[in-house]
Amino acid sequence: MTPVIEEDRLTETFAALANSTRRAILARLARGEANVTELAEPFDFTLPAISKHIKVLERAGLIVRGQRAQYRPCTLDAAPLEAVSTWAEQYRPVWEARFDRMSDYLTHLQAQPRTGRTR
């Protein structure tokens, strides 16, 4: 894959994940395959509304549909989520530096003489 395609793929993945119902569908599929009716059950949505969410997830490569005519179960494909994790992990040094600065500051506070008490 060229970097541009990877960037487009990442954009599509993030757009698909920017919806709590779609994230809940992925969480359900992490426990095993399910068809559209089974996926619609826990949500107060119509089948067409759930189907729309499933199509978005399918286009983003997060869901694969089975090919059996009557029963086309949805299966989670976590590969794009691995790409999201790898992308976010680049920034680990930034969030850890923030934590280190906070930790240094707290150590500094504890090390200071408690002038208020000795007066």
Add this chain to the structure above:
Amino acid sequence: MTPVIEEDRLTETFAALANSTRRAILARLARGEANVTELAEPFDFTLPAISKHIKVLERAGLIVRGQRAQYRPCTLDAAPLEAVSTWAEQYRPVWEARFDRMSDYLTHLQAQPRTGRTR
């Protein structure tokens, strides 16, 4: 934070990340603070277009603006990216299982007698 607020926050973060220019802005800020003009330089965008992207990142808590009147530098706040990483990491067992299955399959292929050769 309640789970609903966390879900809303995650939705806003993913929506902000669903754009390659905004991700490039974050990559630039990981190297240090920058003002809007400095952020606009590498992109073929007008200042208002970049400002719009910065506002989206600011609303998602990914950028903090300085308060100095003439020079309001943007700083990266990686805390929402840590939340994204934590969220995606839940699915690690799923993508690792896929890798394990592929690895088992390859081992199985290698273990098979090469009937083609011996004939």
